[in-house]
Amino acid sequence: MTNTPPILHLLRPADWVKNVFVLPALVFSLPRMVEDGVEIVPALWATLAAVAGFCATASGFYAINDALDAESDRQHPVKCRRPIASGEISVRMGLVMGVLLPPLSILAAYSIDAGLGWILLTYGMLQVLYNLGLKRCHGLDVMALAGGFTLRAAGGAAVIDRPISVWLLLEVFFLTLFLAFIKRQCDLQTAKNNNAKGWKSPAGYHDEHELDWGTGLAGGLAVVVFVMYATSGHAREVLGPGSEGLVFLTPFVISALLRFHRRAREGASDSPLAALLEDRIMLLSAGSFGLGLVGLLAFPDLREALDGILMTSPE
Numbered sequence: 001m002t003n004t005p006p007i008l009h010l011l012r013p014a015d016w017v018k019n020v021f022v023l024p025a026l027v028f029s030l031p032r033m034v035e036d037g038v039e040i041v042p043a044l045w046a047t048l049a050a051v052a053g054f055c056a057t058a059s060g061f062y063a064i065n066d067a068l069d070a071e072s073d074r075q076h077p078v079k080c081r082r083p084i085a086s087g088e089i090s091v092r093m094g095l096v097m098g099v100l101l102p103p104l105s106i107l108a109a110y111s112i113d114a115g116l117g118w119i120l121l122t123y124g125m126l127q128v129l130y131n132l133g134l135k136r137c138h139g140l141d142v143m144a145l146a147g148g149f150t151l152r153a154a155g156g157a158a159v160i161d162r163p164i165s166v167w168l169l170l171e172v173f174f175l176t177l178f179l180a181f182i183k184r185q186c187d188l189q190t191a192k193n194n195n196a197k198g199w200k201s202p203a204g205y206h207d208e209h210e211l212d213w214g215t216g217l218a219g220g221l222a223v224v225v226f227v228m229y230a231t232s233g234h235a236r237e238v239l240g241p242g243s244e245g246l247v248f249l250t251p252f253v254i255s256a257l258l259r260f261h262r263r264a265r266e267g268a269s270d271s272p273l274a275a276l277l278e279d280r281i282m283l284l285s286a287g288s289f290g291l292g293l294v295g296l297l298a299f300p301d302l303r304e305a306l307d308g309i310l311m312t313s314p315e
Contacts, residue, residue, distance in 0.1 A: 006088035010066065010097065011059035017273045019054045021149045021172050022047060025157035025164050030297055032238045033162075043160040046112065050159045053109040053120055054152050060101030061127040067094035068131060072202065076187070077194035102127070115158035123151045141203045142180035142214070149176035167229035174225055178218035178257065179272075182264045185211040189267035208265075215264070219257040226253055242303030245296055252289035256282055 004013075026047045033040060066073065066084045073085035083089040102124045110117025126148055134144045153172040157164035184205045191199045205211055229235055230246035239246075259282045263275060275282045295302055 006083040007093075007097075010063050010083045010089055010094060012062045014271055014273050015058070015062070016055045017271075018149070019051045019058070019152060021152040021176070022051045022054060022156035024153055024168055024172065025162055026160055027293075027297070028168065028235070028238055029160065029162045031240055031300070035240075046159045047156055049112050050109070050116055050155050053105045053112075053116065054123070054155065056105040057102045057120060057124055057127075060098045060105070061124075061131065062098075063094045063101070064098030064131055065135075067091045067098065069202070070094075072199070075196060075198035075200075076191060077196050077199075078190050079187075113159045115161075116155050119151055119155040119158055123148055123155075126151070136202045138204045142177055142184065145180040145183075146173050146177035149173070163234075165229060165232060165234035167225060167232050167234065171222060171225045171229055174218050174222040178215055178222055179260070179270070181211055181214040181218055182260050183270040185215065185261075185264035186267060186270040189265060193267045211264075212261075215261055219261070222257070223250060223253055226250060239296065240300065240303055242305070242307035243296070245303060245306040246293075249289050249292045252285045252292070255285040256289070259285065 026043060030040070033043065066082050069079075070082075070084045070091055073079035073082055079085060084091060084094045106117060106120045106124055109120045126144060130141070130144045130148075135141045150169055150173045153164065153169055184201065184203070185208070188201060188205055188208065188211065190196075200206075227247055227250060230250075231244050235243040235246065259279055260275060263279065263282075264270065268278070269275070276286060277283075
């Protein structure tokens with residue numbers, strides 16, 4: 001990050017990859033949209049606009065968060081490198097960026113789609129509550145973060161006017177709850193590895209075993225809900241017969257979760273992008289999952305073949 005301009009560093013572009021959770025509604029709706037003759041390009045542009053809106057809004061709140069936590073961040077061996085904590089950018093500039101970006105993003109989103117605008121506004125309000133106190137509330141902090149990602153998935157569905165399965169929303173919630181616990185675990189382990197005794201977890205996470213339990217619970221539920229979605233009526237409706245083949249991608253999900261947890265216990269970066277770049281097994285798991293998903297979405301014959309093999313519940 002040393003070559004990154006401080007103002008761009010403040011906006012955390014590496015974290016924009018987290019807005020991939022806007023995409024599931026479009027990705028899983030593609031087969032039915034093609035079958036119904038719906039134009040894909042306008043839906044794609046609308047989805048990219050939603051991604052941009054969430055990126056800008058989240059960046060604004062990152063700036064506010066860094067401005068408010070600058071003193072605490074200076075005590076942490078990694079967070080002390082953030083531009084406000086390191087003195088590269090003033091607290092005032094961080095607050096100005098945080099105050100300007102979210103409202104402008106919400107107004108732009110509302111001009112594109114009213115539903116997206118309301119969802120982005122709800123996301124903004126959740127972030128305000130998070131910065132005002134939820135981030136210091138044990139348990140509520142990680143659920144607030146997961147709720148923000150769930151709103152991203154809902155926004156992706158709203159902007160293309162497609163229904164989204166409750167199972168898919170739950171999958172996003174539990175998967176990002178897992179990632180939120182991973183972030184807390186990375187912060188704690190990094191501080192311990194560097195003997196940063198002056199740093200304290202804002203929400204009071206000081207027990208590694210407690211965080212292990214949280215990641216295990218959230219990760220286990222993420223896997224179960226993924227299987228439930230793969231075998232749900234909604235998946236069969238949008239993907240067609242053979243959608244149950246998604247269950248064969250479960251091992252890749254489990255592998256990725258295990259690697260994330262190991263990295264956290266070692267005090268490595270909690271960034272998904274860093275994990276993909278630094279961990280070959282993580283990259284292999286994510287790549288295999290992506291290829292399998294593309295295969296199921298792009299090849300109806302594959303889904304039909306699986307439908308002839310797999311036993312499914314009667315409709």
